[in-house]
Structure formats: C-alpha cells, structure tokens
Amino acid sequence: MFWKKWMLLTLVLVGVILVGSIVLAQEKPKLNIWGRASFAPAQAYWVNSVLYEWAQEKGIDVKITWIPVGDIAAKVVTAVASGTEPDMVIGGMPYTKFAESGLLLPLDDVVDQLGRDDFFEVILQMGTINGKIYAIPMGWEITWLHIRKDLFEKAGVMDLLPFDNEEEVVQAAEKLTGVEEGVYGIGLPLGGTGYDCAWTFLLYWYGFGGGMMTERSSKGVVFGQEPYRSATKRVFAFFKDIYERGLTPPDSGEWVDISNNLAFLDGRVAMTSNPMSIWYAIMTGKPELVPKTLIVPDAFPINLGQESNFIFKSTKNPDLAKEALMVILGDKEKYRQGWCEQSQLYNLPIFKSQMQVLSENWKQGKYPVMLMDPYEAAMRIQFDEWPMTYPLGEATSVMEDFENGWMINDMVIRAVVRGEDPDKLIDEYDAKLKEMAKENYGE
Known part of the structure; x- marks a missing residue:
C-alpha cells in the first residue's frame, strides 16, 4: 500500500514539474x-x-x-x-x-x-x-531664442539679432516691453521647480566663464574661486536687473518648465530662450503664430540634450x-x-x-523659421548642460545632484527674487558642493 502512495506522489510531482516546465518555456x-x-x-x-x-x-x-x-x-x-x-x-x-x-x-x-x-x-x-x-x-536639444518677429519689427530691434552679449538682450527687452499692451520684453524662468530656471542660469553662466570643478575631489571644487565667482555674480546681476525693472512678467519667480512656453504662446512675452518645444506647440496648435515667429541662436547657446x-x-x-x-x-x-x-x-x-x-x-x-543652418548651430555649441561639469569637461554626479536637487533654482531665487547677498550665497553653495564632492569622491 505504501509503495502505491509513493508512486502516486511521484507521478504527481513529475506532472507538476512537467507542467511548470511547459509554463516556463x-x-x-x-x-x-x-x-x-x-x-x-x-x-x-x-x-x-x-x-x-x-x-x-x-x-x-x-x-x-x-x-x-x-x-x-x-x-x-x-x-x-x-x-x-x-x-x-x-x-x-x-x-x-x-x-x-x-x-x-x-x-x-x-x-x-x-x-x-x-x-x-x-x-x-x-x-x-x-x-x-x-x-x-x-x-x-539646443537652446534657441524664440522671437515674435512682428513685435521686434514694431519695436525697431530686428537689427540687434542675433544677440552677441547680454547688453543687447536687455536693450531689446527694454524696447519690447509695452510695445503692445500686456507685452513683456523677455520671458526669464526664475522659478523654484522646473529645469528651465537651472539651464537658463547655465546658459549665461557658461557664457560668462562660469565653472564648478577641475577634478573629481572636494579640492577640485572651484565654484567660489575667481574667475568663476565673478561669472556667477554677473549672472545674478543680469537676471536681477531684468526682474526688478519689470522686463519679464512679475510671476517669473514662480515659473515651472512650461511657463515660458505658455507666456510666448499667449503673447505675454516677445522673446524667450527654449528648445524647439515652443515651435512644436505652434505648429500643432497655434498656426496663427507661424508667420510671426522666428528662431535665432542664443547669445550663448548650450545643448540640453x-x-x-x-x-x-x-x-x-x-x-x-x-x-x-x-x-x-x-x-x-x-x-x-x-x-x-x-x-x-x-x-x-x-x-x-x-x-x-x-x-x-x-x-x-x-x-524658414530657423535663421541658421541647424548643423552650423550645433557646431556653435561649446557647453552641455548637466551632468557635464566644467572646466573638468566630464560628467559628474555632483553636477547631476546640483541640478536635480533644485540647488541652482534655490540659488537663483534667493539672489534674484529675494535679493540676498550674492557673495554669501556663493560661499554657501561652494561649501555644499565641496561636501558633495567629498562624499562622492573623497578629499
């Protein structure tokens, strides 16, 4: 009797194994x-x-x-x-x-x-x-300056394009602000969440000679050293001038990634820097803006890709x-x-x-919307957004965390919107970057 039960159990186990094998197969x-x-x-x-x-x-x-x-x-x-x-x-x-x-x-x-x-x-x-x-x-994902051609012509600033420096950006923004009721000269993202604030900072920071690390170590952090300190202060001053003079919408300090896109699509701003997602939105939902829009190289274009x-x-x-x-x-x-x-x-x-x-x-x-050959525009790029770290010239997790942790956004808001002392901010974030580098790479 025992052997019959044993055989039955064996057959059942074999059957389970066979069925399981078939299912797995x-x-x-x-x-x-x-x-x-x-x-x-x-x-x-x-x-x-x-x-x-x-x-x-x-x-x-x-x-x-x-x-x-x-x-x-x-x-x-x-x-x-x-x-x-x-x-x-x-x-x-x-x-x-x-x-x-x-x-x-x-x-x-x-x-x-x-x-x-x-x-x-x-x-x-x-x-x-x-x-x-x-x-x-x-x-x-190249940054381009999206402009309202009709407003530029009305304000008489078409001859400034393409911009060679930030002074020309401000000059155009001054004349464009109020060119029509409710129009601001430039859409400048300054919000605490969203990548547009961070990469817009990087666009001018790199253009002005900004930098963060020279090697993978805490000793390699140069954010607070010259000439990088002066480049950071120059960006803060440039942004603050635009914000305090009302050349960008007053709610710019609360913007998220889509905000400057919407401001351009709604006609609130005459120009803004952005990848061509704005053009995509125009082509798929705002055809009336097609003849009014031009895309020109930024003064200091970077690759966000x-x-x-x-x-x-x-x-x-x-x-x-x-x-x-x-x-x-x-x-x-x-x-x-x-x-x-x-x-x-x-x-x-x-x-x-x-x-x-x-x-x-x-x-x-x-x-026809692009005023430069896209191949040539790509070849003008000297800098990439995070995680590339300059002047090191390599990707690092420190830069990755610096942007992903919204540290750049916080720094911009505190310096531009809240008006905190730029030198104290630079010292504070230099110390944070050194601690991050020490944790990731050592002394």
Missing part, C-alpha cells in the same frame, strides 16, 4: 522600459510604434511607461533605492551616479555597432564616465535591451524622421549623417 521574455515624456508627444508615439512592433515580431513582452519631465529623475532614483528599477530608460535621467556606482551596462558595443565615427563627439562625451560609455543621448538611453545591469535580458536600443537608433533615417522631424526638430539628430540631411533641407528652404 512558454513565458515571454520581458522588458520594462521607462521613458521621459517630452513636450513633443510625437516622440513617444514613434518609440511606442517601433518598439511594440519589434516586440510582437520577437515574441517579447514589452511595457513602456512615459513619465513627465519634472518627475522622471526622482522616480528613477527612488526605484533604484528600492530595487524596483526598470530594465532600461529611454531619453531619461539621471545616469551618472548610477554609472559611477557600477549599476549600468557599458554601451560601447552599441556605439560601435551604430558607427562611432558618425556620432558627434560631444554627444558621446555626455555619457562617458571613467572611459566607458554608459548613456547615449536621444538628440541635441542630456536625456539619454541607459540600461541597468540588473536587467534579466541585457541583450534584448541593447537590441531595443538598436531598434530605436539603428535605422538612422527612420530615427531622424520619427524622433527628430516629427517633433518639429525639438531634438536634432545625434548622427552627423542625419544632421547633414537636415542641413541640406534647410539650405533648400524647408525650415
């Missing part, structure tokens, strides 16, 4: 992907279309979650801290701190497969940490994650059309070959 490989939802929704639509089609053909279970611009950094950091990070991120951030901690997969093989020589060097630099590439930006693709080492399917990157970037023409052109050039291509196509199109009159 039938289970699809999975990829959990997060993406940064930009101000040009067409980009997300295009990525969804190509990746879901690829997943269906490969028999892969792909889930793509798009997270708002202002939320993605905090969500990624929280997910990593709790061990619930996605397999990969598309056009997101942060990534430097994860690369420095050994949490990301190197992507040099993907870059080589795509053709290293076809990348712009500055694009690869943004994702290079300690000699290896851990992040591939989705595109150039740090939003990158990266893969966490914890993924169970690293080869599939890299293949997904190749699906997005491998067909360079489709990438240019789907990611760049469908977003009205909110992003410019990371590949020289595709930027050359845009250049030829511009020369043939395809983009």
Whole structure:
C-alpha cells in the first residue's frame, strides 16, 4: 500500500514539474522600459510604434511607461533605492551616479555597432564616465531664442539679432516691453521647480566663464574661486536687473518648465530662450503664430540634450535591451524622421549623417523659421548642460545632484527674487558642493 502512495506522489510531482516546465518555456521574455515624456508627444508615439512592433515580431513582452519631465529623475532614483528599477530608460535621467556606482551596462558595443565615427563627439562625451560609455543621448536639444518677429519689427530691434552679449538682450527687452499692451520684453524662468530656471542660469553662466570643478575631489571644487565667482555674480546681476525693472512678467519667480512656453504662446512675452518645444506647440496648435515667429541662436547657446538611453545591469535580458536600443537608433533615417522631424526638430539628430540631411533641407528652404543652418548651430555649441561639469569637461554626479536637487533654482531665487547677498550665497553653495564632492569622491 505504501509503495502505491509513493508512486502516486511521484507521478504527481513529475506532472507538476512537467507542467511548470511547459509554463516556463512558454513565458515571454520581458522588458520594462521607462521613458521621459517630452513636450513633443510625437516622440513617444514613434518609440511606442517601433518598439511594440519589434516586440510582437520577437515574441517579447514589452511595457513602456512615459513619465513627465519634472518627475522622471526622482522616480528613477527612488526605484533604484528600492530595487524596483526598470530594465532600461529611454531619453531619461539621471545616469551618472548610477554609472559611477557600477549599476549600468557599458554601451560601447552599441556605439560601435551604430558607427562611432558618425556620432558627434560631444554627444558621446555626455555619457562617458571613467572611459566607458554608459548613456547615449536621444538628440541635441539646443537652446534657441524664440522671437515674435512682428513685435521686434514694431519695436525697431530686428537689427540687434542675433544677440552677441547680454547688453543687447536687455536693450531689446527694454524696447519690447509695452510695445503692445500686456507685452513683456523677455520671458526669464526664475522659478523654484522646473529645469528651465537651472539651464537658463547655465546658459549665461557658461557664457560668462562660469565653472564648478577641475577634478573629481572636494579640492577640485572651484565654484567660489575667481574667475568663476565673478561669472556667477554677473549672472545674478543680469537676471536681477531684468526682474526688478519689470522686463519679464512679475510671476517669473514662480515659473515651472512650461511657463515660458505658455507666456510666448499667449503673447505675454516677445522673446524667450527654449528648445524647439515652443515651435512644436505652434505648429500643432497655434498656426496663427507661424508667420510671426522666428528662431535665432542664443547669445550663448548650450545643448540640453542630456536625456539619454541607459540600461541597468540588473536587467534579466541585457541583450534584448541593447537590441531595443538598436531598434530605436539603428535605422538612422527612420530615427531622424520619427524622433527628430516629427517633433518639429525639438531634438536634432545625434548622427552627423542625419544632421547633414537636415542641413541640406534647410539650405533648400524647408525650415524658414530657423535663421541658421541647424548643423552650423550645433557646431556653435561649446557647453552641455548637466551632468557635464566644467572646466573638468566630464560628467559628474555632483553636477547631476546640483541640478536635480533644485540647488541652482534655490540659488537663483534667493539672489534674484529675494535679493540676498550674492557673495554669501556663493560661499554657501561652494561649501555644499565641496561636501558633495567629498562624499562622492573623497578629499
């Protein structure tokens, strides 16, 4: 009797094992992907279309979650801290701190497969940490000065374009303010949350010769030293002059990322610096502004395209994650059309070959709103936004935390809106940066 029960139990166990094996064999490989939802929704639509089609053909279970611009950094950091990070991120951030901690997969093989020589060097630099590439930006996100051509002509300041220095910016803003009822000369983001305040600060800070670190150590922090101290004070004085004289809307100190976009679209400001998300909004929802708008190079343009693709080492399917990157970037023409052109050039291509196509199109009159060849505009860029750190010239987690922690925003609000002493602020934030560098890299 005992042996019969034993045989029955054995058969049951064998059956369970066989059924379990069949279920496991039938289970699809999975990829959990997060993406940064930009101000040009067409980009997300295009990525969804190509990746879901690829997943269906490969028999892969792909889930793509798009997270708002202002939320993605905090969500990624929280997910990593709790061990619930996605397999990969598309056009997101942060990534430097994860690369420095050994949490990301190197992507040099993907870059080589795509053709290293076809990348712009500055694009690869943004994702290079300690000699290896851990992040591939989705595109150039160049700052352009969006102007209301009709208001510039009415104020008689068209001859000042393009601006060569901040004095010309102020001169134009003075004449544009009040050129029509309710119009302010410039939209200057000064709010405490949102990246526009931080990158607008960086735009002029780098242009004036600002800098933060010379090496990965607390001793390498030079934020409070000359000539970098004077550059910071110069930005504060420039912003404060515009704010206190009412050349920017009085609520600028409360603006978030979308605020200067809306101010331009609503006709409250005659000019503002921004990537081409404003132009995307005009083309998709404000056609009456098309003939009234021009896009010219900023006095000190920078590249904001740090939003990158990266893969966490914890993924169970690293080869599939890299293949997904190749699906997005491998067909360079489709990438240019789907990611760049469908977003009205909110992003410019990371590949020289595709930027050359845009250049030829511009020369043939395809983009009359742009007063400069996009290829030439990209080549004018000398600085990238965070996590690039100058004068070091490399990505660092200190710069990443400096911006993601809204420290730049806080500093600008205190100096410009609240009128605190700039030297005391510089000393305070110099000390904070040294402490951050010491914690991350040591003395």
